[in-house]
Amino acid sequence: MRVAPPARPESGPTAADPPVVLYDGWCNLCDSSVAFILRRDRRAVFRFAALQSAAAAERLARCGAADLTGETLVLFHRGRCQTRSDALLTIVGNLPPPWPWLKAFRVLPRGLRDQAYDFVARNRSRWFGRPKVCMTSLAGFRDRFLE
Numbered sequence: 001m002r003v004a005p006p007a008r009p010e011s012g013p014t015a016a017d018p019p020v021v022l023y024d025g026w027c028n029l030c031d032s033s034v035a036f037i038l039r040r041d042r043r044a045v046f047r048f049a050a051l052q053s054a055a056a057a058e059r060l061a062r063c064g065a066a067d068l069t070g071e072t073l074v075l076f077h078r079g080r081c082q083t084r085s086d087a088l089l090t091i092v093g094n095l096p097p098p099w100p101w102l103k104a105f106r107v108l109p110r111g112l113r114d115q116a117y118d119f120v121a122r123n124r125s126r127w128f129g130r131p132k133v134c135m136t137s138l139a140g141f142r143d144r145f146l147e
Contacts, residue, residue, distance in 0.1 A: 003140040018047045019077035020146065021091065025050030029120075035143060038141045040095045044104035048145050055146035068140070072121060084121075 021037065025032040035046055049055040051074070058075065063081035076085035082090055089106055092099040105113060 017078070018045060018056075019075055019094070020047045020049055020089075022049055022051050022056045022059065022076060023115065025052050025071075026043040026130055027124055028131055029124045031131060032128070033073070037091060037095070040099065041095060042102075045094050045146065046091070046144070053146070072117075085110065085118045088117065089113075 021034065023034055025031070037046055038048075049059070051060075056074075059076040060081065063076065063079065072083045073087050075082040075090055076092070089103050091094070092102045094100075
Protein backbone atom coordinates (compact mmCIF):
# COMPACT_ATOMS: atom_id res chain seq x y z
CA MET A 1 0.00 0.00 0.00
CA ARG A 2 1.42 3.37 -1.06
CA VAL A 3 1.20 6.29 1.28
CA ALA A 4 0.57 9.69 -0.23
CA PRO A 5 3.24 12.28 0.48
CA PRO A 6 2.26 14.89 3.05
CA ALA A 7 0.53 17.92 1.61
CA ARG A 8 2.77 20.91 1.47
CA PRO A 9 1.44 24.15 2.87
CA GLU A 10 0.41 26.60 0.16
CA SER A 11 2.24 29.50 1.78
CA GLY A 12 5.53 27.72 2.44
CA PRO A 13 8.55 28.09 0.16
CA THR A 14 9.70 25.20 -1.97
CA ALA A 15 12.85 24.49 -3.96
CA ALA A 16 10.77 25.16 -7.08
CA ASP A 17 9.89 28.73 -6.01
CA PRO A 18 11.95 31.21 -8.02
CA PRO A 19 14.39 33.44 -6.15
CA VAL A 20 13.05 36.95 -5.62
CA VAL A 21 15.31 39.99 -5.67
CA LEU A 22 14.01 42.69 -3.33
CA TYR A 23 15.42 46.09 -4.27
CA ASP A 24 14.94 49.74 -3.33
CA GLY A 25 12.57 51.08 -5.99
CA TRP A 26 13.61 54.64 -5.11
CA CYS A 27 17.28 54.14 -6.02
CA ASN A 28 18.78 54.65 -9.48
CA LEU A 29 21.64 52.24 -8.74
CA CYS A 30 19.16 49.57 -7.63
CA ASP A 31 16.95 50.13 -10.67
CA SER A 32 19.99 49.84 -12.94
CA SER A 33 21.04 46.67 -11.15
CA VAL A 34 17.61 45.12 -11.73
CA ALA A 35 17.82 46.05 -15.43
CA PHE A 36 21.33 44.51 -15.56
CA ILE A 37 20.07 41.22 -14.07
CA LEU A 38 17.00 41.11 -16.34
CA ARG A 39 19.05 41.54 -19.51
CA ARG A 40 21.40 38.72 -18.57
CA ASP A 41 18.98 36.29 -16.89
CA ARG A 42 18.10 34.43 -20.12
CA ARG A 43 16.62 31.48 -18.20
CA ALA A 44 14.27 33.85 -16.30
CA VAL A 45 15.49 32.53 -12.93
CA PHE A 46 14.78 35.66 -10.91
CA ARG A 47 11.62 37.55 -9.98
CA PHE A 48 11.67 41.09 -8.58
CA ALA A 49 9.81 43.23 -6.06
CA ALA A 50 10.50 46.72 -4.78
CA LEU A 51 11.24 46.74 -1.05
CA GLN A 52 8.40 49.22 -0.71
CA SER A 53 5.83 46.70 -2.05
CA ALA A 54 3.46 44.37 -0.23
CA ALA A 55 5.10 41.40 -1.97
CA ALA A 56 8.45 42.36 -0.42
CA ALA A 57 6.95 42.99 3.02
CA GLU A 58 5.38 39.53 3.02
CA ARG A 59 8.67 37.84 2.10
CA LEU A 60 10.69 39.85 4.59
CA ALA A 61 8.23 38.92 7.34
CA ARG A 62 8.51 35.22 6.39
CA CYS A 63 12.25 35.27 7.00
CA GLY A 64 12.13 37.56 10.04
CA ALA A 65 13.75 40.51 8.31
CA ALA A 66 10.90 43.04 8.19
CA ASP A 67 13.24 45.80 9.42
CA LEU A 68 15.35 45.70 6.23
CA THR A 69 12.94 47.79 4.16
CA GLY A 70 14.98 50.16 1.99
CA GLU A 71 18.33 49.38 3.58
CA THR A 72 19.86 46.73 1.37
CA LEU A 73 19.47 44.36 -1.52
CA VAL A 74 17.71 41.21 -0.33
CA LEU A 75 17.53 37.87 -2.09
CA PHE A 76 14.60 35.77 -0.91
CA HIS A 77 15.17 32.14 -1.87
CA ARG A 78 13.97 28.86 -0.38
CA GLY A 79 12.39 30.70 2.55
CA ARG A 80 15.59 32.48 3.56
CA CYS A 81 16.84 36.00 3.08
CA GLN A 82 20.36 36.77 1.96
CA THR A 83 21.53 40.36 2.17
CA ARG A 84 24.33 42.62 1.04
CA SER A 85 27.36 40.92 -0.52
CA ASP A 86 25.99 37.39 0.01
CA ALA A 87 22.86 38.28 -2.00
CA LEU A 88 24.90 39.96 -4.71
CA LEU A 89 27.30 37.04 -5.11
CA THR A 90 24.46 34.50 -5.20
CA ILE A 91 22.72 36.53 -7.92
CA VAL A 92 25.80 36.82 -10.17
CA GLY A 93 26.47 33.12 -9.58
CA ASN A 94 23.14 32.36 -11.27
CA LEU A 95 23.78 34.51 -14.34
CA PRO A 96 25.46 33.17 -17.48
CA PRO A 97 29.24 33.47 -17.94
CA PRO A 98 31.33 35.46 -17.31
CA TRP A 99 29.40 36.76 -14.25
CA PRO A 100 29.73 33.63 -12.05
CA TRP A 101 33.46 34.32 -11.87
CA LEU A 102 32.63 37.10 -9.42
CA LYS A 103 31.71 34.41 -6.88
CA ALA A 104 35.46 34.16 -6.30
CA PHE A 105 35.01 37.15 -3.96
CA ARG A 106 33.46 34.70 -1.45
CA VAL A 107 37.03 33.90 -0.37
CA LEU A 108 37.13 37.34 1.26
CA PRO A 109 35.71 37.55 4.75
CA ARG A 110 32.04 38.53 4.74
CA GLY A 111 32.76 41.50 7.02
CA LEU A 112 35.19 42.96 4.48
CA ARG A 113 32.80 42.33 1.56
CA ASP A 114 29.92 43.89 3.49
CA GLN A 115 32.00 46.96 4.41
CA ALA A 116 32.57 47.62 0.70
CA TYR A 117 28.87 46.99 0.00
CA ASP A 118 27.83 49.35 2.81
CA PHE A 119 30.17 52.10 1.56
CA VAL A 120 28.47 52.05 -1.85
CA ALA A 121 25.01 51.75 -0.25
CA ARG A 122 25.60 54.80 1.97
CA ASN A 123 26.62 56.92 -1.02
CA ARG A 124 24.30 55.56 -3.72
CA SER A 125 21.79 58.42 -3.66
CA ARG A 126 24.53 61.05 -3.80
CA TRP A 127 26.41 59.26 -6.60
CA PHE A 128 23.53 57.94 -8.71
CA GLY A 129 20.57 60.11 -7.68
CA ARG A 130 16.98 59.13 -7.02
CA PRO A 131 14.31 58.46 -9.65
CA LYS A 132 11.15 60.54 -9.90
CA VAL A 133 9.00 57.39 -9.64
CA CYS A 134 9.46 54.05 -7.92
CA MET A 135 10.34 51.37 -10.49
CA THR A 136 7.91 48.49 -10.17
CA SER A 137 8.47 46.96 -13.61
CA LEU A 138 10.53 47.34 -16.75
CA ALA A 139 9.20 47.34 -20.30
CA GLY A 140 9.24 43.84 -21.75
CA PHE A 141 9.75 42.22 -18.34
CA ARG A 142 6.50 43.00 -16.53
CA ASP A 143 5.81 39.31 -15.87
CA ARG A 144 9.02 39.06 -13.82
CA PHE A 145 7.86 41.62 -11.24
CA LEU A 146 5.64 40.69 -8.31
CA GLU A 147 2.69 42.93 -7.55
